[in-house]
Amino acid sequence: MLSLKKYFTEGLIQLTILLSLVGVRVDVDTYLNSQLPQLREIILGQSSAYTQTQFHNLRNTLDGYGIHPKSVDLDYYFTTRRLLNQVRALDRFQVPTTEVNAWLVHRDPEGSVSGSQPNAGITLDNGAGLQDGAGSDGAVRDNGAEQGYGEELEDLGAVAAPVNGDLTKEDIDLIDILWRQDIDLGAGREIFDYSHRQKENEVDKELNDGRERGDGWRNTGGQVSNRNLLVDGETGESFPAQVPGVEDQTALSLEECLRLLEATFPFGESSEFPAADVSTLSEAVPSESRPAGIQSSLLSPLLPETESPFDLEQQWQDLMSIMEMQAMEVNNTTAETLYNGTSGDLLTSNYNLAPNTPINQNVSLHQASLGSCSQDFSLFSSEIESPSMGGSSTLLQLAPDNSTGLNSTFSSTNFSGIFFPPQLNNTVNETTGPELPDPLGGLLDEAMLDEISLMDLAIEEGFNPVQASQLEEEFDSDSGLSLDSGHSPASLSSSEASSSSSSSSSSSSSSSSSSFSEEGAVGYSSDSENVDFEEAEGAVGYQPEYSKFCRMSYQDPSQLHYLPYLEHVGHNHTYNMAPGTLDPEEPKLPNVGKKSNKEKPSEFLDKQMSRDEHRARAMKIPFTNDKIINLPVEEFNELLSKYQLSEAQLSLIRDIRRRGKNKMAAQNCRKRKLDTILNLERDVEDLQRDKSKLLREKVEFLKSIRQMKQKVQNLYQEVFGRLRDENGQPYSPSQYALQYASDGSVILIPRTLADQQARRQERKQKDRRK
DNA sequence: CAGTACTGTCATTTG
DNA sequence: TGCAAATGACAGTAC
Numbered sequence: 137m138l139s140l141k142k143y144f145t146e147g148l149i150q151l152t153i154l155l156s157l158v159g160v161r162v163d164v165d166t167y168l169n170s171q172l173p174q175l176r177e178i179i180l181g182q183s184s185a186y187t188q189t190q191f192h193n194l195r196n197t198l199d200g201y202g203i204h205p206k207s208v209d210l211d212y213y214f215t216t217r218r219l220l221n222q223v224r225a226l227d228r229f230q231v232p233t234t235e236v237n238a239w240l241v242h243r244d245p246e247g248s249v250s251g252s253q254p255n256a257g258i259t260l261d262n263g264a265g266l267q268d269g270a271g272s273d274g275a276v277r278d279n280g281a282e283q284g285y286g287e288e289l290e291d292l293g294a295v296a297a298p299v300n301g302d303l304t305k306e307d308i309d310l311i312d313i314l315w316r317q318d319i320d321l322g323a324g325r326e327i328f329d330y331s332h333r334q335k336e337n338e339v340d341k342e343l344n345d346g347r348e349r350g351d352g353w354r355n356t357g358g359q360v361s362n363r364n365l366l367v368d369g370e371t372g373e374s375f376p377a378q379v380p381g382v383e384d385q386t387a388l389s390l391e392e393c394l395r396l397l398e399a400t401f402p403f404g405e406s407s408e409f410p411a412a413d414v415s416t417l418s419e420a421v422p423s424e425s426r427p428a429g430i431q432s433s434l435l436s437p438l439l440p441e442t443e444s445p446f447d448l449e450q451q452w453q454d455l456m457s458i459m460e461m462q463a464m465e466v467n468n469t470t471a472e473t474l475y476n477g478t479s480g481d482l483l484t485s486n487y488n489l490a491p492n493t494p495i496n497q498n499v500s501l502h503q504a505s506l507g508s509c510s511q512d513f514s515l516f517s518s519e520i521e522s523p524s525m526g527g528s529s530t531l532l533q534l535a536p537d538n539s540t541g542l543n544s545t546f547s548s549t550n551f552s553g554i555f556f557p558p559q560l561n562n563t564v565n566e567t568t569g570p571e572l573p574d575p576l577g578g579l580l581d582e583a584m585l586d587e588i589s590l591m592d593l594a595i596e597e598g599f600n601p602v603q604a605s606q607l608e609e610e611f612d613s614d615s616g617l618s619l620d621s622g623h624s625p626a627s628l629s630s631s632e633a634s635s636s637s638s639s640s641s642s643s644s645s646s647s648s649s650s651s652f653s654e655e656g657a658v659g660y661s662s663d664s665e666n667v668d669f670e671e672a673e674g675a676v677g678y679q680p681e682y683s684k685f686c687r688m689s690y691q692d693p694s695q696l697h698y699l700p701y702l703e704h705v706g707h708n709h710t711y712n713m714a715p716g717t718l719d720p721e722e723p724k725l726p727n728v729g730k731k732s733n734k735e736k737p738s739e740f741l742d743k744q745m746s747r748d749e750h751r752a753r754a755m756k757i758p759f760t761n762d763k764i765i766n767l768p769v770e771e772f773n774e775l776l777s778k779y780q781l782s783e784a785q786l787s788l789i790r791d792i793r794r795r796g797k798n799k800m801a802a803q804n805c806r807k808r809k810l811d812t813i814l815n816l817e818r819d820v821e822d823l824q825r826d827k828s829k830l831l832r833e834k835v836e837f838l839k840s841i842r843q844m845k846q847k848v849q850n851l852y853q854e855v856f857g858r859l860r861d862e863n864g865q866p867y868s869p870s871q872y873a874l875q876y877a878s879d880g881s882v883i884l885i886p887r888t889l890a891d892q893q894a895r896r897q898e899r900k901q902k903d904r905r906k
Numbered sequence: 907c908a909g910t911a912c913t914g915t916c917a918t919t920t921g
Numbered sequence: 922t923g924c925a926a927a928t929g930a931c932a933g934t935a936c
Binding site: 746747794795798799802803822 | 911916
């Protein structure tokens with residue numbers, strides 16, 4: 137047996153720890169209870185060995201209860217427990233919370249709206265922000281600028297050591313130590329259980345049961361009834377969670393916090409976000425002060441709300457999303473403003489074109505916000521001059537005189553429309569804002585932005601019910617929420633299965649006291665502790681669980697008259713009968729509760745009997761209520777046929793059976809209901825987490841799209857600026873535009889054709905949207 | 907003493 | 922249709 141125990145303990149715990157380290161939630165307890173009660177006994181020792189009555193001091197009761205009395209040194213155990221809680225604290229550490237604290241504090245002055253987002257996998261160079269626009273190509277990244285960024289972050293105190301993994305060496309060492317200790321001790325099942333709240337009810341019930349059991353354990357009752365209790369891994373016993381763990385958790389140093397932060401949201405990624413992005417845009421458009429306004433107006437209501445780590449994470453992500461949107465709007469608005477001729481001088485100086493020519497307007501925007509354009513231009517130039525691009529000669533083939541023949545190719549991506557649509561794009565921008573007639577614009581369509589805005593609004597305003605319901609509907613459609621279709625039956629069966637191991641035991645007057653005292657106050661708990669007690673009566677039900685809930689034998693109480701601790705049964709809902717009302721001729725005993733208050737202590741045993749037990753005894757029913765209730769129909773009928781019973785007795789027996797079944801059905805029903813609520817709660821948390829993650833990814837995508845557009849814009853400028861006609865004169869951006877051909881080449885077409893293309897595409901997009 | 911939680915019971919619905 | 926289970930509603934009890 138010992139070798140078997142060691143085998144299972146080591147194997148299961150190692151597997152569990154490994155799974156937990158990779159984020160898989162493992163509930164060993166459920167598995168052991170529901171599937172393999174024998175294994176539980178093998179691993180944990182015999183039932184009697186981990187019965188709580190083995191311990192009679194407060195320390196054991198509070199924290200060392202789960203220790204197997206045979207083998208464990210308590211101090212060693214407590215040390216292990218403390219370290220274990222440290223690991224748990226690491227596991228439960230809510231990075232988003234700290235993320236918010238860190239970034240709101242450190243990044244606030246910059247007006248930055250993002251920065252902690254991990255790379256969403258975009259192949260674009262995210263290391264450079266908008267301020268680096270054309271210079272964002274990784275090959276020619278300005279190292280100086282990057283360095284400056286790092287220094288900037290260092291000044292902000294937000295830069296920690298480079299991320300080298302999820303766990304530091306100390307963490308790994310600690311886990312390794314604990315691992316070995318746990319293998320020796322038996323790992324706590326709650327290590328991997330993130331939903332301690334789900335067990336609180338059971339824990340409380342266990343405590344109540346413990347109080348009812350009336351042993352020395354009882355004197356801790358009030359203190360132990362603490363909401364911050366965890367269930368011990370080996371025995372399911374509860375202990376105060378915060379005794380070692382929370383203190384350690386709160387004692388995490390700032391460095392540890394930052395390290396943990398980095399492990400999840402590397403700061404290195406944060407630098408990718410342009411700190412000067414919004415501010416630069418603001419400079420470019422002095423009248424546009426929205427980013428600063430956003431920051432002040434949005435951060436202020438969000439900052440004080442620190443109740444839930446997740447809410448903060450969510451709000452932070454949503455805030456980032458909002459500000460990202462706003463920044464993009466600013467970007468668009470900037471271009472729009474420039475379209476209107478505010479910087480015509482730049483246009484004329486660069487290209488000698490009309491003041492409202494889009495190209496130069498965007499160039500001015502580019503130059504206003506970015507400092508490293510020339511470098512990128514050189515890069516682009518080299519690419520343009522490379523043979524793969526076909527060179528300028530290729531482009532020149534697409535002279536206006538060929539334009540009519542190129543109509544067929546215009547169905548391809550409208551290059552010009554992306555960047556510098558002339559009058560057309562002016563109108564588009566004025567009317568539809570972010571809705572751009574370019575292929576990328578589809579990713580930024582109104583629906584998407586509206587969705588983000590709606591969600592952000594909902595979060596910003598504290599998730600009022602209407603908005604929350606909208607979001608929930610959004611998620612519920614595919615969330616797969618089930619009303620506990622899987623969990624509840626499992627838990628039910630677990631209790632049945634676990635009960636079966638003990639129900640077969642024979643009658644025992646010595647141990648029946650505990651089970652008998654549970655009558656009426658057992659609750660839903662299906663933990664094996666409740667079943668460890670020997671059954672008091674010999675009734676063997678086909679559903680042994682029932683014997684736990686309904687010990688209604690009227691015979692056994694007579695054996696228990698002299699068990700004084702049964703006086704201290706708390707919360708007895710057995711509809712006690714007063715002794716004076718025990719009239720054999722009167723089975724119906726209403727209002728027994730009030731009368732029972734006057735009965736003598738020596739009559740306490742009657743309290744332990746349910747109304748039906750009293751009735752059965754009064755009617756001299758020759759078998760136990762347990763049998764009446766729990767026997768299968770066939771056996772039940774067989775039993776009835778064995779005795780000569782009066783009609784009143786038969787009626788009472790049927791009522792007892794009906795009520796007993798219904799009683800357990802009600803208990804099961806309530807348990808299911810509770811489980812459903814808890815599952816829903818967990819589902820909501822998961823969905824909120826998913827939503828936050830999706831928002832984060834969306835922000836990343838939008839950021840990448842913006843950078844991509846900036847790059848293409850710069851490339852367009854460079855290419856177009858280098859085009860020359862037969863006379864060596866540059867083409868006028870007001871008369872010509874570049875477009876992608878279907879074969880991937882870039883062609884030069886007259887503006888009028890480009891405009892037509894743009895309009896056509898715009899109509900298509902609108903139709904598609906409808 | 908009011909409020910709350912827990913429990914048992916009844917009536918009814920559901921499978 | 923009968924039966925058992927499930928469930929809403931209500932009441933009793935304890936805290």
